[in-house]
Amino acid sequence: MKSVIQNLPQKKVTRAEALQAALHYFKNDDLAASVWLNKYALKDSEGNIYESTPDDMHRRIAKEIARIEKKYANPLTESEIYEVIKNFKYIVPQGSPMAGIGNPFQIASLSNCFVIGNEGDSDSYGGIMKIDQEQVQLMKRRGGVGHDLSHIRPKGSPVKNSALTSTGIVPFMERYSNSTREVAQDGRRGALMLSVSINHPDSEDFIDAKLEQGKVTGANVSVRIDDAFMKAVKKGDMYTQKYPVFSKNPKYSKTIEAQKLWKKIVHNAWQSAEPGILFWDTIINESVPDSYADLGYKTVSTNPCGEIPLCPYDSCRLLAINLFSYVENPFTKKAAFNFKLFKKHIVIAQRMMDDIIDLELEKIDKILEKIDADPELDEVKATEKTLWLNIRKKAYEGRRTGIGITAEGDMLAALGIRYGSKEGNEFSVKVHKTLGIETYRASVNLAKERGAFSIFDAEREKNNPFILRLKEADSKLYYEMLEHGRRNIALLTIAPTGTTSLMTQTSSGIEPVFMPVYKRRKKVNPNDKGVRVDFVDEVGDSWEEYVVFHHRFKQWMEVNGIDVTKNFSQQELDVLVKKSPYYKATSNDVDWLSKVTMQGAVQKWVDHSISVTINLPNDVSEELVGELYLKAWEVGCKGVTVYRDGSRSGVLIANDEKKENNQSDTLTPFPTKRPQILEADVVRFQNKKEKWIAFIGLVDDKPYEIFTGLADDEDGILLPRWVEKGFIIKNRNEDGSSRYDFQYKNKRGYKTTIEGLSHKFNPEFWNYAKLFSGTLRHGMPIDKIVKLIQSLQLDSESINTWKNGVVRALKHYVEDGTKVIGQTCENCKSDNLIYQEGCLTCNDCGTSKCG
Known part of the structure; x- marks a missing residue:
């Protein structure tokens, strides 16, 4: 293999230089520039930076993929690859591929996600500890991990050790969660999915585990729900849980009221957005890789965001196609989607994905070389080495890929179609059907040139529902696949594209736009001319608050001759949004049942799964959440997550005027x-x-x-x-x-x-x-505690000084906009005071006091 070190840019750049260049590249979008620089710019272990802009990164990626292309017939050139990935316009390798391709400084995988598990579903302590170690080893290589806990015997079961009985699932949830929190991944925490079957007798404990705050904070949790349970819920029937799950001769079983447990799932999801739900029979029945279950491809869990169900030791690399860029004349009456160009780029995207598997195999070999060279004893290294050998086998044998999309919301808006409408759902299905068919066609054509994945067997797949849909939609493609096979065992997914969408400057994944308008703050010099100081923080820094437009909303404004530099009032902003194609099409506006229906229809053309969240207002009932879950199962979704506004902290606040609340x-x-x-x-x-x-x-x-x-x-x-x-x-x-x-x-x-x-x-x-x-x-509440501390009459000067320090520290956590009761403005005597960035701010005269 030609060393990528030879192609390494020798010139180092300072962080300030790189940030300035990245800001210019992203047209002063400081968030996009910072995310790219922090997460994806090429750096060595000392923090030295070798890339100034994403253009350098795209040339690095194009060079490496072109190197792999030369191994095969009809290779793409470096220039052809660069043209489709530059500027994040069309094809975007996601996450680990973006950071790792051509990176000689990291010995890390290019896979975004993994699933692990024990042979024979062992629930011995040795097997459980092995999973813990494998999880940590994967996370230190930048991978997100999922594994299932259904093999662990229920609480109270007899065991042949000093404990006499099993502790059940929950203590091991906490163990795996804590391990995740301990692992650093280049500035981010590891990501973990824990799942369990609803058929497991401890599933109720699993569902409740995260309700105690501070517990299992390092993992997402999802329940694998089978059709029999859902039917029992609909009919009000009893349901029998077993261990081992679904065993014909269980060691333990109990009968429960299905609706009672269902209501608990719904309540917890309503309250805290977890657990997520995986409709497991739908996943297994639709899964193409499960046609090879007896060869090691039995799906057991999903990655942390739920979009890729996987068998043990399989992994997947992700790539997104930017749908917005295929809209010609966006936001005009002439707007149209260029399906011809879209199909052309799908072919290139699938070739790139297959090349990335070869690059991944090279990376795994490097990992194995490092393990062999490490000075630890062989027995210390044994689990890690076996883990990567298993992962290499699955990557080589199945060659799984993960092509997805981003900018669905912006694509529809640019076409003048409202997200969530009947027309919007129909057009989205058309796009995803095209993507599904053409990606499979590209994989079949790759099989003609490069050979099919090594265990391909058309006979095994002949009754798979997804394959049968392909046959009905395009019989020519189907019969070519019978003759030549397919290069990849499974190909499609729809992942969340958080940082990717920041860099494409579009809406994320299949989701609608979150907000077309929101607020940001920037530090200012109060002595500069024309600067507005909205508040002063506790160390004396001045800040200006300003309105930020979603990039494509701003593009709509420009197309329609609206001055984007104007300082709009809230009322003017409301009128503006109402005129735009984003009106009634944001995350909190879209009809929830319509979104679930859309997901189910799109799922028919995605062989893995879809990561999507149903956003709900704070005042929705638990019954509505239950209806959405039921609808999702009925329309064929593989999984669903709901988020009720305010059920978790840390979410963006809309640009609406603050409403009084209790x-x-x-x-x-x-x-x-x-x-x-x-x-x-x-x-x-x-x-x-x-x-x-x-x-x-x-x-x-x-x-x-x-x-x-x-x-x-x-x-x-x-x-x-x-x-x-x-x-x-x-x-x-x-x-x-x-x-x-x-x-x-x-x-x-x-x-x-x-x-x-x-x-x-x-x-x-x-x-x-x-x-x-x-x-x-x-x-x-923090503001009440602050008021309590301020009211304390203490004799000691030092303790009063300390008291003031506590107040200043806690004010950092008072939610902006919280009304201050019982105080008046020192300047204008108004009682219209709020907390803003830890400072008391007068809404009437603008006076701000910190500390």
Whole structure:
């Protein structure tokens, strides 16, 4: 193999230079520029940067794919490949392929996702620990992982060890979740999917596991639901759970009310957006690879986002086609979708995907070489080596690919079709049917040139519903496939395209546009001319708040002669959106049943699955969630997730005027028993010219406990300035008393622990910290806690200084727009005050006060 080191750009660029060049490339879209630079620009292990813009990356990718093309007949040239991937316009390798192709600095896989499992569904401790180790080994190579827990014996089952009975599924969920949280992947946390069959006697415990906040926070969870259970739900019948699941001679079984368990699933999904649902019989019956189940291709779980059901040790690489770019004359009456160009590019995309498998095999060989060269004993390396040998076998044998799309919402808007309408659903199905047929045709043609995947057997596939649909739609293609085979065992998926859509500057995946208009903030120099200062933060920095238009919404404005530089009022923005093709077509507008119906219709032409979320307003009933799930099963969806607005923290806030609400009067159900490990933020501030530091323990991104005091003195905390996040870990001293340690990763990736936060600060601070942490843990709203602390009358000057520091630290977590009760503006005496970025801001005169 020709070393890619020879093709490595020798010139290093500074981060500032690369960021400036990337900003120019993305036309001052700082979010897209930062995401590309942080996640995908070529870097070595010291952080040196070798690419200035995505154009450098696209040339790197084109060069490597062209190298593989030369191995085969009728090769694509480097120029042909570059032309379809440049500017993220048509074909976009996603995630791991984008970061890893031609990257000599990372010994990592090009696969986005993996599923693992035990031979014979072993539930021994050895088998369970093996899965834990395999999961970590994959995550350190940048892969997302899924595995199923249905093989673990239910709680209370007899075991032949000192425990006598099994602990059931939930403790192992927590183990796998914690392992995920420990693994860093170039600045991101690992991703994990845990699934279980509804037929398992512990499935109810599995469904409830994440309700206790702070539990299983490192995993997505989904329930595999079979048709018999769904029929029992519809009819109000009983349902029998078994272990082993679906066994004709179970060791254990119990009969339950199907509707009762169903209502629990629905309630939990309504409350917290989990569990997701996998309609398992639909997945298995439709799965082309399951035609080869006896050869090791039995589907057992899915990747973390649910779009790729996989057998153990199989993996998949992802690529998205940007649908918006096939709309000619977008946002005009002449708008039309160029199906001819679309079909041409599908052929190229599938060739590229097959080439990426060869590149993946090279990467796996490099991983195996490194494992062999590592100094550990062979028995230490055995699990990791066997894992990658198994993955290599599946990649070589089945050559699975994952072609998908992005910009569905923008494509429809550009054509003047409303997302979610009957016309919109019909056009989407037409596009996806074309993609499905032409991708399979491309794979058959590749088989003519390069050979079929090694275990292809038309006889095995002859009754598969997906293959039969292809036969009905295009009999010529079907009979060519019988004669020549197919290059790839399965080909299609629709993944979420979060960072990809940021760089294509389009809507994500198959989803509608989330918001056509939203708010951003930027730091400004108050002395500059023409600058508007909306608020000043606690360290004195000035910020301007401004409206941002979704890129394609802005394009619609430009096409229609609307001045995009104008400072629009909220009322003007509302009128503008109403005139646009995005009106009633955003995530929160689309008719939910229509979206589920669309997903089911599109699914007929996707051989893997679809990652899609049904967005619901906060006030929808649990009954509606149940109806959506039932409808999804009836129309042939393979899986479905719902998100009710406000059921999870950390979601973008719309650009609407803030509505009065009584959320601050309700308590959050935090865990009363403190989890052993909490994510933590580090907040630094100055109090009377002294440097202070606060450690804020978080549950679901909300404060749960606080430690704070003087920093950088002999008795305080010595912590590098660059540390902003870490973990607070509850430990015990030798005398049995508790202590709280702070752990972070240094710049080399090694864990550094500061022991005994509770003893680093003044004991008087610690006692008050326990009091304030207690109010946090019981869900008292932050603004109310801030008001409580401010009202305390304390004699000691040092404790009052500390008290002010606690207030300043906690104000970071008060939701912007929260109404301030009982205070007036010092400037205009108005009581119309809100929190904004931790500062008190007057809505009437604009005066802002921090600290």
